[in-house]
Amino acid sequence: MKINVYLLLGWLIPTAWVGCSPKKAINADTVQELEQWLSTPISAREPLERLDFARNALSEIEAEQSIDLLFRDHQLQLISEFRTQWDARELQHAGLNMPFYYQVFGDAPVDGRSLYISLHGGGNTRPEVNDRQYENQKHLYDQTMKGLEGMYLAPRAPTNTWNLWHEAHVDDFFTRLIQLSGALEGVNPNKVYLLGYSAGGDGVYQLAPRMADRWAAAAMMAGHPNETSPLGLKHVPFALHMGALDDAYERNAKAREWKLLLDSLEAQAPGSYIHQVILHEGLGHWMKLEDAVALPWMANHQRNPIPKKIVWKQDDRHHRYFYWLGVPEELIETGGEIRVEYNTDGNEINILSNYSRKLELFLNDDMLDLNRPITVKYQGRILARKRVTRTVFPIYQSLSHRGDPDLTFSCILTVIDNERIMD
Template sequence: MVPTLQPWLSVLALALAPQAPVDEGLAQALQRAGDNAPEIRRAIAEAPDEQRAAMRFLIRHMPEHDLKALQADFLLENLALAAEARAATPWAQAVPVEIWRNDVLPYAQVNEEREAWRADFRQRFAPLVADAASTTEATMRLNAHIFGELGVKYSTRRNRPDQAPSESIELGLASCTGLSILLADACRAVGVPARLAGTANWFDSRGNHTWVEIWDQDGWHFVGAAEPDPQGLDRGWFAGDAARATPGSREFGIWAASWQPTGHSLPMVWARSIDWVHAVDVTARYLPSTAAAVDGEGNPVDAEPRVDLLFAVRNPAGERVIATVTLRDPVTREIVFTGATRDESQDANDFLVASVAPMSAWMLEVARAGKRWSYQLEAGNEARQTLSLQLEDSANFQLTGQVRTQAMQWFNASPEERAAIDFSELDTQLRRALGDPDREASIRRQVWEAYRDAAIHGETLKDVQADRVRHGGHESPYTIKTVGERPASGWPLVIAMHGGGGTTQEFNDSQWRHMQIYYKDQLDLGGGYKYIALRAPNNTWNGFYDNYVYPLIEKLIHQHLLYSDIDPDKVYAIGYSHGGYGAFAIGPKIPDRFAAVHSSAAAPTDGETSVVGLHTLRFTYMIGSRDTAYGRAERCQKFAEQYRAAQDAHPGSYPVEMFWIEGNGHGGLPDRDFIRQLYPYTRRTTPAALHWQLTDPVVRHHYWLQVEEPGKGQRLDARLAGNRLQVSSTERDQFAVLLQPAQVDISQPLQLDWNGETSEHTLQPSVRTLCETLLERGDPRLMAPLRLSFER
């Protein structure tokens, strides 16, 4: 046989042939899928040849929790329906493949629950847009039609901001984000590229907003969900605000969601810890092309100084209603502005906006349901002034926005500037309002809204976005999750503290992770709550019960009053072991911050825990009879003797209770469902009798009592009955009272009996005092219009 080189040449050719590139992104996705990888592989294998590249793109960029949970059938149906929509119309076919894959194919917009909406929406809405000439026309038809068909409207009473379509449809209510998810999904179902866009905070710090962007042949355009405008896209009430956004800023910029990674994550105020929703900074497209100023509707105006008046009209129940607002020249009576206010079906940040000269005077007219009201109005110097017009049953209305505007000016001012602001006119309004609970509540609401929206919370917002709380060099990270549905009054807040203490960082971190799941979700309470698992700021034994802890906890509550829609009267603290020691200190020291507090597997700390201040707070603790280390069980028994003595001395007070678990040691206490025991309790802020044993140099408030330079060994006991205040004190020569009008008769003087010495004091409620006490306490229920200070 003659030797041949053919086999060797074949081997050499094979070795030199180009190899198919390895799809590293897909390989990593399959690895992250874990036990669900077979489903992901099947989705790729069973995708039609012409669509397999699209399936690979989708899977390559799926979030990890989707990779571990979604089934092949779900992904294959989503792919087939998206391809079907692409083939159905000329404008869908004209969408570039890279945009189709990123902004039509994905089955979700942001972090909403995953569900198969595409088939239903395609069946419902494809006929509506079948003869549309473009994606723009299709979007306009959808926006004008789908919300009526689905029966969904805007409301702040929705369950959560990021509702999936089925939840919004079932409830009939959605936030701007929920409405945007519905519209963007409907667009994708018929082949229109659509994505969510928005800002975490408007330029004036009044809050976030979400809308929809859709793609047409000339690029991306924006549209407000459920806000159809027959004049086209790139219009809306928020255009002027968007024109003042800050490029590159996660807080004040405008960002649009993306399926594929971009190097940035979408700033989502409802889920700040999530970093797997990708985003692009689109702020530049919203900025004016020239330096010309724009008004509240995004229209150019003269370069001369202007201020925006933002109008809302409310009925006697406080609900926004549609009314005609007119501004007339006070001399000539000529109409210079007219428009209609928004009702509760529109976004809460959607105001009727009039742009006028600073300090200009106007005749303001409001017309509704055949009635007309008038008012002399003077615009201030603030760039944006929110005026809430409260209609009354009589022939008048209350311009409550004046309170908000002046309070906002005060909060944004320096301490020196604050002293010069004159509240005398508003104080007259306040005194007149105190006989009318609705009007008083309206003034308090204006002050709270001014404080909440003031430009003084920048560092607080950064902390919330980073899921951390800081005070005096100490920092505690936390996780936060939502359980159940939002109650009408806002979200209750549960603060859970972990075990561990004086040990390693790794062990305390593991205990913190365990606390994130330790207390079981309670879904049958008649309402939901927010659950925070708080990490101790260090790895010491007293990590949760040292002097830095109490301001830290107050700051944590304050954060979420500002940014998480928390009900201030439904805040709870609960902890186990190390965290239980924290509860045993936090509850007695700052009881006016909580509705209820519970401690498990811990004990009171000498010199830090006093039963005296628990006269009103529901405080419980659970201990095993065999939990004898560090004298825990014995200390708990002694504390029981103390609270029972207090209950005997003050019948009806001291709602404290011990749960003694016979035979139980330190671990395994039956408390994992204890949130359901706390949930029914609501905070009381104005008990008639206060007993305060001071145990540290940092806590300055106890319900309606306030002191300067607190210290151990000091004590105050106070009882308010009508306008008679009896106070006994030990080692205190100064205190103040912060009173609500419902506690006293402001037309009569206050009679003080302090350690047997009597005096008489005039009661003068003040909006300035409301602002000052709110700045000090950061809690809308603890601010007070009356402050009297006493000193010897």
């Protein structure tokens, strides 16, 4: 399920997810009916969930065609609604504004550009101080970026609070920012990188694990983790740079603690929790750009949107979806952990741990063979072995919410109480 278009993370909020239909015959007219529905002006479209064709069985090729059609439609809607804000270099959301600056370096690769989102320092201080930090961040890594390819984008925090880069609204701003960079600048959603300095580093500590399914890699410079956990970084290579003498708020001590944590996590799961931790000797809070080596280090990595093993630790800023998993809003628990894996050889999914009464498993043809029965297990015990059906509606819903062709799913199974499977 690969299409040569790049856009991240839909902004529209979908209705409740609907499970996979029972196995049934493929209707060859479904794609044509979808095209006809998309040709209707948005304001005049009948809700897709009410239309029979949205639940007709699709072949793998028809699912790919449906993804392409719906993705392109979503892209056009996005550009129509937010192009003015992008051109003005200031996004708006929830009564807040987020100005941003970007510069493009190098030639665009055939697989799409990279995007580096770079967060300034400052925090709980006067707006003009944060403004100066923002101006500094715009060009902080210009020399390094000249040797790389990609968009270097520095946003200005929407607030002037101590936690300016990990307040709840930041996730939504970055969702829209990444989307628009894909739609308008050809950014590849599998090459999006996050970095930040000082208070911006605080934000990276928080945002890298809680939005892990967005990032190809992340780099934290001179920040403090506060209460966050590194568990969600299983598939996000993480660089940590700290002045060895930066003892304010025990930043250097926390950096050493995180090195031990990441070393231990990587030892327990070789090949995951990739990290680079450097404490720069003789340097304090300002590292004299020695930390810039993190950018080319990040550039060596790309996101895997459908990793075979997931560790999802829910932050206090709740997320409804994570990679190919979902938990209904009303069942999310702060600090709750879910561990799930899939096995292509056995065509199966195994839930290792799960706190939620309902756990949604999103499926596509890049994960498992949807033409064969899928086995779902809980801690090795078989809950169900059944055939599933690709349909238009879950494709539409996943694109509406995420807007990411590589996080698009044609089928969903819902696990109830870790005991049974609901279609």
